[in-house]
Amino acid sequence: MGIDWTRITEDLNSRGFSCLRNLLTETDCTDLVALYDEEDRFRNRVVMQQHGYGQGEYRYFSYPLPDQVSSLREQFYQPLSVIANDWSEKLKADMRYPDHLEDYTDICHRSGQRRPTPLLLKYKAGDYNRLHQDLYGEHVFPLQMAILLNQPGADFTGGEFVVTEQSPRMQSRATVVGLNQGDALIFAVNDRPRMGLKRMSRLKMRHGVSEITSGNRHTLGIIFHDAT
Ligand SMILES: O=C(O)CCC(=O)C(=O)O
Numbered sequence: 001m002g003i004d005w006t007r008i009t010e011d012l013n014s015r016g017f018s019c020l021r022n023l024l025t026e027t028d029c030t031d032l033v034a035l036y037d038e039e040d041r042f043r044n045r046v047v048m049q050q051h052g053y054g055q056g057e058y059r060y061f062s063y064p065l066p067d068q069v070s071s072l073r074e075q076f077y078q079p080l081s082v083i084a085n086d087w088s089e090k091l092k093a094d095m096r097y098p099d100h101l102e103d104y105t106d107i108c109h110r111s112g113q114r115r116p117t118p119l120l121l122k123y124k125a126g127d128y129n130r131l132h133q134d135l136y137g138e139h140v141f142p143l144q145m146a147i148l149l150n151q152p153g154a155d156f157t158g159g160e161f162v163v164t165e166q167s168p169r170m171q172s173r174a175t176v177v178g179l180n181q182g183d184a185l186i187f188a189v190n191d192r193p194r195m196g197l198k199r200m201s202r203l204k205m206r207h208g209v210s211e212i213t214s215g216n217r218h219t220l221g222i223i224f225h226d227a228t
């Protein structure tokens with residue numbers, strides 16, 4: 001499938017997120033949802049209300065990741081590393097992201113971030129995900145991806161993906177992103193640069209999910225840095 005990286009790059013630079021329609025088929029989504037109950041594929045289960053993260057649960061995959069998940073992580077890392085390096089320069093950060101995921105994973109592992117971060121999330125009616133950032137240590141790859149695995153309206157209602165950005169000295173701006181089953185959203189993990197009239201500023205991004213009002217909602221989250 002052809003992916004329009006010019007458009008994605010423009011979206012990410014102007015808004016900090018970009019939607020990729022129909023990245024996965026309905027069958028891909030159903031297969032991924034089914035993995036949730038295969039306990040030995042995961043290293044950890046998190047019950048969100050126990051940590052003040054919201055309500056719902058998620059599981060981090062163990063290495064080796066399932067094929068679908070590791071191919072997505074590899075496929076998207078390389079083009080996103082180009083944007084990551086551009087942002088790093090604009091934000092005057094020292095980090096230079098290597099071209100291949102393998103090399104970036106090495107960097108994470110050498111500094112003690114060895115645990116895989118791709119995850120499946122599962123929400124039922126009443127569940128929600130508070131605005132947050134997926135930071136798991138010193139090394140942060142500045143972009144991540146979430147893929148919606150159920151169909152709004154048919155499988156669940158409510159449960160909208162929310163992105164916020166905070167400019168220096170300003171209140172936050174929120175955007176609700178309408179996703180369908182199989183759509184992927186690529187978004188900034190934390191800081192992103194914005195070119196102003198005179199100089200570059202730094203916007204802080206957060207993301208979350210509004211309350212699911214009925215049904216079940218699952219997401220696949222792909223984060224490129226590993227965790228301590
Ligand atoms: O369930 C969602 O849409 C959000 C998932 C999330 O927070 C993530 O993938 O990091």
Ligand SMILES: [Fe+2]
Nearest residue numbers: 132133134207
């Ligand atoms: Fe998240």
